[in-house]
Amino acid sequence: MAIRDQKVGDEVLFCAGDRFIAKARILGLMHSPGLAAAVWGADEDQKTWEHIMALGEIVEIDVPAASLLTELVKQPILRSLTLIPAEVRRRHLALFNSLLDGQAPQAHHRSLDGKPAVSVPAMRREELLHALGTLDAGAPDEQHTRDASLMLLWALGRLVAGYNRLVPRDLCAREMGPLLLDFGAHDVDVALDHTFQHLQDTGLWHTESAGGGFAAGLKRDVARLLQTPLARAEAVGLLLCTSYFQDADQAVLLERVGLAGYANAEGTVDEESEEGAVGATPSASPGRRPVNGSRPDRDPRLAERIKLLHGHRCQVCGERLETRFGHYSEAAHIQGVGRPHKGPDRLSNMLCLCPNHHVQFDKLFFFIDEEWNVRRSRDEKLIRPLIRHPKHVIDQTCVEYHRGLCGRSRY
Template sequence: MGIDHGVEDSVQWILQPRGGPAKRGPRNFDHSVRKGIRLADYEHVLGSYGELLNRIFPDGVARLWGATPAAVPWNAKAAAIRDQKVGDEVLFYAEGRFIAKARILGLVHSTELAAAVWGADEDQKTWEHIVALGDVVEIDVPAAPLLTRLINRPDLRSLTRIPADVRQQHLPLLNSLLDEMTPQADPQPSGTKPTAPVPGMRRDELLRALGTLDADTSDEQRTRDASLTFLWALGRLLSGQSGPAPRDVYAKEVGPLLLDFGVQNVEFALEYAFRPLQDSGLWRTEGTGDGAVMGLRQEVTRILQRPLARAEAVGLLCRSYFPDVDQEALLERVGLAGFANAEGAVDGAIGEPSNGEASSASGRRRQVNGSRPDRDPHLAEQIKLLYKHKCQVCGKRLETRFGHYSEAAHIQGVGRPHEGPDTLSNMLCLCPNHHVQFDKLFFYIDEEWNVRRSSDEEVLGALIRHSRHVIDEACVEYHRGLCGRSRY
């Protein structure tokens, strides 16, 4: 019983109250979610779930949360307990705010385990409906804007399940609240090596660290090793494996990447590949020897939960360290295939091969079901008619026997992993050639609405804009980040 890395569209939200200071919520959250419990200490009550939990948490530290049985079988709490599933995302709520998020990696129903971990409440009930959680990302955003839309009230009083289609509809709102959570940094001189970020690091600090991995060394190969390691970790994050990896998993998965992308002494490279990341404060290593675990710091994973930060990180690393590499092949290998173009992976999950099979963490392949985002064909016709089929880059109209031809291009792709809006403000009217070049990240649009070549920033011209066409600057910024041309 493990996590199914199928299409993201099936993920539900499980809204989970943590409980206030007057109750046990904060103490239990700190004990079993933030710190985690040692499975060895509870081996006597694990029963038939021991194998599952040890497989989910190979380092022996489990992140668990539980719910007491519902009072009646038909209320919202009962439905949430009954219908939650592996892969769903839990949003923890406390005192008017969402305080953390995590994916469900396993489901356990055990009165004995719950009593041993948390005891019982005042009614002698215990939290027997247990969820095993992936890496917990602590956040701090107001809950009322999202709750008002989801449940028509500003506060959360009970465990509640939000269906997958409703989650997809309101995911952009949560992402915008998360973006507002991190303040922008003060400008720093370009080219300077950042100090290791501290808790509360900002998005621009992350990008500056990635962009200056070679500031203190002339060993370009070592820098590529660090970049490959970061991309591998980001791929794990997006597949739901956001916790630190055991050292043997790191070696097994990163080693072939280093070998296939130009490293000769893989054993030496594995020992030093993560060091620049660690020196920049982006990486953590816990333990020593074969028992060590390693991965991205929690502050980094929190920032990378945001679509813009992910696009900027991938674009920056590809432009800075892999200009002579088949980037489409590289990104597919690390589970980030959708970032190789502006349209996204519309027919399957991120990183899954186009033949309909996906690789699991164990290397086995399984069938997956793809889905294509709904698109409004009327919007495409509107943008073409507004510009009378003239390309907004070159100004040319392609004539056909019966009229003219042009194509509508989404600026921030609506497919995974981009999840852009299907709106007129997120569209351009382009000729076929410039549509392909835009999707393949050959050029981008700068802050002054100039069209620039991604490789060297040469100005190719000014974007043609109609007075009635308001372009979403956030979508333009996203595409610019995907091209590796963010300003930080």
């Protein structure tokens, strides 16, 4: 029963006596009585372990098990194969990591329901990504997951804008209400209460008493992690990909929560303003007006270098578009140099693409995986290997950033 209910990506812990001795991730699941009987045989009743899991790299560890097992299964010794729900696992993830690091748990405090809880070390980036990528684990229905994702995007937008991470409930209701009505639930009050509790269970959210009511928002260590550009891009990508927003206009949604620049890989330039143009006079050409504004500095020589290096051949499809006077291709920044990405303007952050694939790359239709394969973002279907040139060294951190925007971070 426990193996049958596992999912690809779940973590497996091996326990012997009072210690955890190894851990691994599930790469595949199969149901094959014939294979199981051939490998392990069958008992006198012709029963065998017919539900089989394929594991990735097994990492040996030496972690005392009693304290964590007491939290997870209410007993200090594991006596059988046990399946732990993902939301329970996430709730105690930091405790396991503290034990793995040889750190003693810190002082106890009381949770909102009055039960003792363990104050654990700050959340790590991989824990954050795992929590964001598995928001649906333990949720009663997909609507709650969608509402939770929407609230996290709203909280992230406030964080980017420099607002306080904790928001009183009445202010949250005023700001989240229209978003929930347009993109999520229809009963705002019920949705808020369910969403607060669901986010609290993920370990991402903090709620505290404030002025006769309560304030809620991202936990301090979560907010700290999301201040880094990579984690922020990965968070937006994961929330959009794993939260049932496929039928929504995601560009409009991101604009509504203050994250418009994350709708594409190129980013946005600073808003142009026609105010303050002292002494400016209207242009004689109809339909045009002088403006003040700022744009990221770009070196046009780099664009020409990347095109000539690849002979104007697209690094995705290999096509070389011929024109009357030569050939045409486009230079694409991998991590956009516009807001909010602020990637570097250098050759290692550029690709040579045809116009079609440039548009698709900027619109996050495909990404480049760790093995330099081009894959479709929505389902990771292989398109083809990226065409590379030995003299063109690509910055893997920029590729990782773009992959995060596409919602394909590994967690």
